[in-house]
Amino acid sequence: MKSIRIYSLFLFAYLWVFSCKEAASSDNESLLALLPLLGASANANLCPKSSTLPSDIFLANTVESASANISGFSDSKKAVNGVCGSGELAGSLDVYALDITGAGASLVLSWGGRTVKNVSDSIDFIVYDNSFRISGETNTYAMDPSVIQVSLDGTKYCGFNPSYTAGNINLLTSWQKFGGLRPVYYNMTTNPLSNEDLFSDAGGGFLLGGGDGFDLDDLDPNDQNGISCDATAVSDIQTNGFKFIKITSASAVRNYADGTNKFPWPPGSYNGSDIDGVVARELQ
Template sequence: MQLLTRFKISGYLFLWVLAYFSHCKNSSSSGENLAALLPLLNLTSDLNFCPKSPLPSEIQIATTVVSASANVSGFSDKNKAINGICGSGDLVGSLDVYALDITGPGASIVLSWGGKTVKNVTGDDFIVYDNSFRISDESNTYAMDPSVIQVSIDNTNFCGFNPSYTGGGVNIMNSWNRFGGLRPVYYNMSTKPFTNLELFTKTNGSFLLGGGDGFDLEDLDPNDPNDTGCDSNLVDTIRASGFKFLKITSAAEVNNPNTGSKFPWPPGSYNGSDIDGVVARELQ
C-alpha cells in the first residue's frame, strides 16, 4: 500500500498513525506498511530540534515576510517561512512550514533578505524549500506542491522563469519544469546541517545535496506571459545587479499559457504550497 495522503496537521499525527497501524494489522503487507510509518515517527523527534536557534550565520536565508495572507489552520505562522530549514528527507515532508492557499490572494507570499540583494553568480542563485516527498518506489513520483517563482527589484515588477507543465501526470516530477515545490528537502539545520556551498552542490542529476529546487537568474524569461511587468531590459538589470524580493505562488493560481486555464493541482493536499524557507547563494 502506498502512502498517498499528504499528512500536514501535527496535532493529528498520533491519531492518524494509530488509525493507519490498525489498518495495517489486517493487511498482508503489514511489515511494509509499518516500515513506511517510521519516517513519520522520526519526524516527531526532528520537530523538537528544528529550527536551530540562532540560525547559522553563513546560511543566506530569506529573513523577512514582505506580504502573506493565507490562514491555513495549523500552518498560519508566517515566521515558519523564514525561521530555518527543517527538511525530513525523501519520504516525508516537514511540518515546520507556512502553508499558502491553493488559489486566491492567499496563494502567494513575498519574501526578502531585509534589504539585501541576491546576486547573480555562476550556477543556481537561490533555493526554494517546500516539503515534497516520494510516494512511490519510482523515484520520479512525489507528493508535490508546485509553485511559480518570480523575482523583483522593487516589489512591483516581477520576472519569472516561464514554468511549463507537460501533462504527463500531476505527481510525476518530470512533468513540471522550472517550478518550486518539486524536490524533497534533505537539509535540516539541526539534524543534517550543510554549509552554504554544499547546499548549492548538484548531486544525483538535477537534485541538490540538501534538496529543494534551485533557480539560476540566467534562466529568467522576459517572454513569460504571466509576467506582464517584465521585459528584456528588466531581465538584463536583474541579471547584472541581482534582486531583492522573491514571490512564491501556488501553481493552481497561475495561468498555464499552453492551455488557457490554471495549472493543475496534485491531489492529497487541502492547501497550497508549503514554504519551509529560501536560501540565497550570495548576498550584497
C-alpha cells in the same frame, strides 16, 4: 497541502491533533504528544531548536507579504525561521502553507534589504518546500508546485516561464522550472550543511541539500505571468540581482502554454504550496 492526502499517515495524524487541540496548546506540545505514534522522524521536525540562524546560510529572513490562513500552518515566520527538511520519504512540518487560489496563494520574502547576486554559471537560490517520494519510482513525488518570480524593486516581477506536461501529476519530469518539486534533505538541526554544500550538485537534477534551484540567467521575459516584466527588467535583475521573491501556488497561476486557466493541482488537497525557506548563494 499534499500532507493532508493519503500519502502520509505521519502528517495526517499531526494535522488531526491540530484540528482537535485547544487554542492554548502550542504547536510543539501537540507534536510531542504524537511522538510515541510517529517515531523518530517526527522528532526531526522539532526544528529549528535555536532562534539563531546559521550565519553562513543566506536565508530569506523577512516576510514582506503573507495572507494565507491554513489551520495549523498559518505562521508565516515558518517560511523564514530556517530549513527543516525531513528527507526523501517525509515532508517537513515547519512550513507556512499557502492557499490554493486567491491572494493567500502568494508569499513575498526578502533578505531584509540585501540583494541576491547573479553568480556566473551557477544556481543563484534554492526554494525549499516539503515534497516527498510516494512510490518505488524515484521520480514520482507528492509535490506542491509553485511558480517563482523575483524583483529588484518590489514592483517588476520576472519569472522563469514554467511548463507542465499533461499526464501523471506526481511525475517529477511533468513539471519544469517550478519550486516545490524535490524533497528537502537539509535540516539545520539534524542534517546541518554549509552554504557550499547546499548548492552542490548531487546528480540527476538534485542538490545535496534538496530543494529546487534557480539560475537568474534563466529568467524569461516571455513569461506572461510576470508583473510589469520585460526584457529590460530581466536584464536589470540579471545584472544587479534581486531583493524580493514571490512564491505562488501553481494552482493560482495561468498556464499560458496550453491555454488552460490554471496549472493543475492534486484533487482533494487541503491547501497550496508549503514553504520551508529560501536560500541565496551570495548576497551583496
